[in-house]
Amino acid sequence: MTRVSDLLTDRREPTDTDTDDRQPPALSFEFFPPKSVAATHQLLREISSLDRLDPAFISVTYGAGGTTRTRTDSLVCGLSAIKPYPVMPHLTAIGHTTAEIKEIIDSYDRAGVENLLVLGGDMPTSGQPPVGDFRFASELVDEVKGFGDFSVGVAAFPEVHPRSGSRKLDRIHLSDKLEKADFAITQFFFDVDDYCRLVGELTVLGSSKPIIPGVIPVTNPSTIRRFAEMNGAKVPEELFARIEDASDEDRHKIAVDHASGLVDQLLDIGVPGVHFYTLNKASAVTQIVRNCGLR
Numbered sequence: 001m002t003r004v005s006d007l008l009t010d011r012r013e014p015t016d017t018d019t020d021d022r023q024p025p026a027l028s029f030e031f032f033p034p035k036s037v038a039a040t041h042q043l044l045r046e047i048s049s050l051d052r053l054d055p056a057f058i059s060v061t062y063g064a065g066g067t068t069r070t071r072t073d074s075l076v077c078g079l080s081a082i083k084p085y086p087v088m089p090h091l092t093a094i095g096h097t098t099a100e101i102k103e104i105i106d107s108y109d110r111a112g113v114e115n116l117l118v119l120g121g122d123m124p125t126s127g128q129p130p131v132g133d134f135r136f137a138s139e140l141v142d143e144v145k146g147f148g149d150f151s152v153g154v155a156a157f158p159e160v161h162p163r164s165g166s167r168k169l170d171r172i173h174l175s176d177k178l179e180k181a182d183f184a185i186t187q188f189f190f191d192v193d194d195y196c197r198l199v200g201e202l203t204v205l206g207s208s209k210p211i212i213p214g215v216i217p218v219t220n221p222s223t224i225r226r227f228a229e230m231n232g233a234k235v236p237e238e239l240f241a242r243i244e245d246a247s248d249e250d251r252h253k254i255a256v257d258h259a260s261g262l263v264d265q266l267l268d269i270g271v272p273g274v275h276f277y278t279l280n281k282a283s284a285v286t287q288i289v290r291n292c293g294l295r
Helices: 037-053 069-080 098-110 137-147 167-180 192-204 221-231 237-245 248-268 283-291
Strands: 026-031 057-060 087-092 115-119 151-156 183-188 211-215 273-277
Touching (some): 069 087, 069 098, 087 098, 151 167, 183 221, 192 248, 221 237
Parallel strands (some): 057 087, 087 115, 115 151
8 A cells, every 4th residue: 555645745747748737736535434334335436436536545534532433444444455545544632542542553554554644633522521541633643653654644724723822832733743744634724825824834844744735615514614613714704605595506516616716726836635525425526626627
């Protein structure tokens, strides 16, 4: 299998037949583990339809406090056995003991998984802090690196982590975390300037690890608004209002067109990859990738 960190540096050089001189970024897609057999079959169909876009890797989320651990493990190990590209599980710090982390990592190692996205994680919906040995993602990165030779990614917040004391401290903590990790994937955002400012601030701090921008098409405004409140992302109210007032068909087109414009701006500044939050649906992402001439 391939390490994600290698995919972000080994990018194809443009050829004489290319229509422009932009290097194509590594495309990746995020999914969450389904809750039923029927949903699993549907998700596998959605993932297979995205295979034609030649993903560099895909990732699978992990519930608050490790609540989807079994379903995440099963999906990651199953897909790793049949897909030609890396399948990267999320792994969260909150709610895990060192022994549990070792058990999880051992199972992934046996399945040939070489990449992990290490996150702090969300509190369970009960609001009760789970028992565990880790508080922050940086602590878990240290543990994972000690257990094996994994390519480790971490999260970055273009508009600052909602629990950070200040923008300056957020960037310092992220820069320190990236000294141990190999790359970062951002939370979704809607203004390319937020991504540019993040990368610039990290560069000033001496960090040069790849930062993959995360993009989400606003096909479900209420769900995405809730996610934005959780991760501190600013919502473009005019865009959301247009989508909320539109018919289902127009809603899809507006969301795809807006996300396509954002991706085009990211391509213009030479990002190492684009990570799509799919919400387990392939249609919008497929259209965005084609609109931007990436496949």
